[in-house]
Amino acid sequence: MTGATTDVERGSWTAAGHSRSIEYATAVWTDIRADAIEGFNKLPHCGVEIGGVLFGTKDSACVKALEFRAVPCEYAYGPSYTLSEKDQAGLKELLARASAEYEHGEA
Amino acid sequence: MGCYHSHTRSEICLSERDLELFNRFFPEPWQIAFVVRSANFSPTRAGFFFRESNRKILAERTGSPPASHPAIGTPGGSAAAEAGRAEQSKQRASADGDGTEESPRGCHPTPNPADRSATNWRSVAYCAIEERVAEPARGNAGIGPCRLIAVQAGAAKNGAAARKSNRDSKTESHSDAGAS
Numbered sequence: 001m002t003g004a005t006t007d008v009e010r011g012s013w014t015a016a017g018h019s020r021s022i023e024y025a026t027a028v029w030t031d032i033r034a035d036a037i038e039g040f041n042k043l044p045h046c047g048v049e050i051g052g053v054l055f056g057t058k059d060s061a062c063v064k065a066l067e068f069r070a071v072p073c074e075y076a077y078g079p080s081y082t083l084s085e086k087d088q089a090g091l092k093e094l095l096a097r098a099s100a101e102y103e104h105g106e107a
Numbered sequence: 108m109g110c111y112h113s114h115t116r117s118e119i120c121l122s123e124r125d126l127e128l129f130n131r132f133f134p135e136p137w138q139i140a141f142v143v144r145s146a147n148f149s150p151t152r153a154g155f156f157f158r159e160s161n162r163k164i165l166a167e168r169t170g171s172p173p174a175s176h177p178a179i180g181t182p183g184g185s186a187a188a189e190a191g192r193a194e195q196s197k198q199r200a201s202a203d204g205d206g207t208e209e210s211p212r213g214c215h216p217t218p219n220p221a222d223r224s225a226t227n228w229r230s231v232a233y234c235a236i237e238e239r240v241a242e243p244a245r246g247n248a249g250i251g252p253c254r255l256i257a258v259q260a261g262a263a264k265n266g267a268a269a270r271k272s273n274r275d276s277k278t279e280s281h282s283d284a285g286a287s
Contacts, residue, residue: 013155020157022139022157029153032111032113032141033143033145033153035113036113036115036143036145036151037145037151039113039115039145040113040115040145040146040147046115046116047115047145048115049112049113049114049115049116050112050113051110051111051112051113052110052111052112053109053111054108054109054110054111054139054141055108056108057108058108058137063108063109063137063139063157064108065108065109065139065141068111071110080116080124081112081113083128088128088132091132092132095132
């Protein structure tokens with residue numbers, strides 16, 4: 001999850017007039033995009049939306065997105081990515097687990 | 108460090124629901140949101156959103172950002188410029204013809220510059236246009252090698268020249284990234 005900063009092909013986003021930049025592992029973008037297209041093709045008329053959590057590192061000027069994890073959605077409210085209570089519980093659990101893994105890794 | 112999600116029926120923006128989720132689970136000022144927009148017969152596009160120092164996150168919508176004007180809500184942009192972009196976006200959306208661009212739903216309207224409370228919602232969002240390195244197979248909505256292109260807000264160029272320029276700068280940018 002975090003700390004996987006070596007041997008990863010990366011790209012970055014910057015914009016004039018802003019000091020902050022966003023760096024990303026190209027695999028993150030490629031995989032998220034593939035998931036989004038898969039969702040798009042799942043149903044006629046725009047498919048379903050997908051989503052998840054980005055993991056990485058940050059410093060004062062740069063945020064680095066190095067990994068991601070999908071957060072399943074039961075689509076209780078239709079094809080948009082609107083998380084139900086159950087979905088949100090899953091997200092909460094994922095964040096707690098990630099936080100624990102990070103702390104364990106840091107220890 | 109943030110969340111991502113795709114939009115298939117609305118543009119690259121943060122809807123009220125998106126914001127609610129983002130603010131609830133990702134409240135830190137440095138956390139980001141990443142929105143991916145998939146569509147038929149046009150490249151996947153995406154935008155990052157992050158908060159300004161006042162902790163508010165921009166969630167404005169300016170419609171589908173055309174390739175020639177890829178920045179969403181260029182900071183300091185006038186209302187007329189915003190309207191122009193929205194109009195261009197509309198035209199592009201109808202030209203895309205994927206049937207998904209009709210009145211984007213669920214996204215916040217562009218803040219009214221005359222509204223004092225809106226002045227804190229300056230745009231700090233950038234949009235990247237996916238560049239297809241290889242021509243995709245028919246009907247797969249652009250699956251193929253791709254990279255994000257850094258967009259300089261306010262440095263929009265037109266059509267093929269912009270794409271060529273983007274390709275050039277992208278190659279350069281990626282060389283730099285690879286070296287670091």
